[in-house]
Amino acid sequence: MSDTPRMIFVNLPVADLEKSKAFYEAIGFTNEPRFTDETAAAMVWSETIFVMILTHDKWKSFTDRPIADRGSSEVSLALALGSKEAVDAMVEAAAAAGGTADVNPVQDHGFMYGRDILDPDGHVWGPFWMDPAVASGEAPLPEVAA
Template sequence: MPRMIFISLPVADLPASMAFYEALGFTNNPQFSDTTGACMVWSEAIHVMLLTHEKWRTFTDRPIPPPTSSEVSLGLSLDSREAVDAMVAAAVANGGTADVNPVQDMGFMYGRDLTDPDGHIWGPMWMDPAAMPAE
């Protein structure tokens, strides 16, 4: 089996969260989805498990952090600056928040941070390694 990552996130409204992630370009894998959780696929190696709060609590007794806190920021590489801006626009149109941190524009690298409706931070970014300044 290839190495893969499965990111589990607690969500307050599973259907709304699924719609949010679909708008960002994720697809649902119904084989691993039910009324308590949904497997959202970014690539062959990256999957996000959206779990209702009730389902999440079957995995841990630790509290679910409020949407205003930060535990982790998850980065996603995209093909262009325009794709970064399009993902952020899709996030905003579907209940997310844009630019929760300052936009990073270094010419050869461009990134913006957004949150999903539950406050989870995603950082779509684009980079052109050939344009990186020489050290």
């Protein structure tokens, strides 16, 4: 096995590259200018997680499959944050930057808290917090009412 870290690059089609770039910067991503041009922008979440936002024309150079419209849901991308307050702050920043807050019901199970947002193109992001003791296995997973 290689010493190269495993990485993920999430590719998303966007209608307005500059608007989307500003949105992702507002919720905590940073732009990597080396991989950004007028057709795409690399938005960095961590050393191993990147979101590539691509103009529709750029997206279509990779696939003939149709781009999902804002009324559909193709995937939900969850982002782990350090506190419930950080979740709320991201949701507020998303709404202020052209996104939509709380597109699904808020999930508060005590040990885990999450809210869902839409980016300007309708991609679903789920910032969440989980009690570190539960996440690490130091504390048991509480039962969650269905």
